[in-house]
Amino acid sequence: MNPIQEYFYRIDEPERSTLLFLRKKILESDPDNITETLSFGLPFFKYKKKMLCYLYYSKKHKKHYISFYHGDKLNHPLLLQEGRKRFKILLIDGNEDLPLDFILGLINEVKQYIK
Template identity: 45%
Template sequence: MKQEQLDTYYLNKEEPNKSCLLALRDIILAQDDNITETRKYGMPCFCYKQKMCCYLWTDKKTNEPYILMVEGKHLDHPKLEAGNRSRMKIFRINPNKDIPIDEISLLLKMALDLYRKGIVKVK
């Protein structure tokens, strides 16, 4: 997918969500050289070695950004919410506060380790 198409999602957002989502994108991409960004279901999707790892989206009710962890059922973290999902969990971000970079980096490391250690198979 072309970079311009990927950028459009972020650039069409209102502040403070635009800056927040762009920062989250940078944090996710910085975790590992094997992470690539694409678009699935209209959402930015981040893949580890072509395997879906997480998405960025905004809550329809609160309009707050969140990171959706594809293999959330394997992750144990107090701020991850499963809701009515069986596989995925979300991590909410308040766009009006400092982004908890260390917490997000830890979550992403936990998620990436599922693939790196073979708990979730990568092609």
């Protein structure tokens, strides 16, 4: 198993399945330009080799989240900034339906700021 796969397999269900599904959908949303790398022990997604988003766990909220680069330019009430300068996060609940269209829309919006 590569280090990125190991990251996901250390996570308990149902969060693991949710995050693996999200990972797959992010990579499939733009397979020619979105790549995945492990940085700081976390799965990072890059768009044309520039930071796009990453996945992590919030000890404060006790939930996993997706963090969006250029989040300071995104305006939506579900996104939390909590003192971050350039990032905003979206908490992910493994027991609820994943707002996939919303997440992919945010990714497309961030891509506009990268170009």
